[in-house]
Amino acid sequence: MARVKRGNVARKRRNKILRLARGFRGGNGTLFRTANQRVMKALCNAYRDRRRRKRDFRRLWIARINAAARINGLSYSRLIGGLKKADVKLNRKMLAQLALIDPKSFTEVVGLAKN
Numbered sequence: 001m002a003r004v005k006r007g008n009v010a011r012k013r014r015n016k017i018l019r020l021a022r023g024f025r026g027g028n029g030t031l032f033r034t035a036n037q038r039v040m041k042a043l044c045n046a047y048r049d050r051r052r053r054k055r056d057f058r059r060l061w062i063a064r065i066n067a068a069a070r071i072n073g074l075s076y077s078r079l080i081g082g083l084k085k086a087d088v089k090l091n092r093k094m095l096a097q098l099a100l101i102d103p104k105s106f107t108e109v110v111g112l113a114k115n
Contacts, residue, residue, distance in 0.1 A: 061096035068099030072110040082113025 014032050020042075021028060021035035028038040066076035074082070083090065088109065090098075098106040 058092060061092040064096040064099050065092060068103065068106055069110060072107055074110055074114065079110060079113050082115075083109070086112045086115070088112055 017032065017036050017039055018030070020039045021030075023029060024035065024038050027034050029035060062076060065079065069076055069079040090109065095106070095109070098109065
């Protein structure tokens with residue numbers, strides 16, 4: 001059987017990994033075997049954290065809404081419950097923006113939830 005030299009294919013595969021590892025420190029960015037391990041780990045972390053980012057932002061928005069609601073004499077859960085009963089369709093991201101940027105209009109929204 002003839003010998004198969006994988007020159008192009010192997011080099012392309014390695015260079016693809018090394019391109020992804022660009023910017024990693026030390027041998028993690030230059031040596032193929034360690035770069036491959038670091039890239040696989042980095043891709044796993046990126047996949048996981050794309051989902052985690054959504055959770056983290058939601059937690060941040062809820063914390064901001066809760067703080068602003070308590071300033072206006074209402075807890076977060078009562079505010080959200082009141083808004084649902086009043087049929088106010090504002091999501092948590094927009095409520096947090098209102099609380100941060102325009103506290104007066106947020107106070108009006110809290111007034112709707114109280115009634």
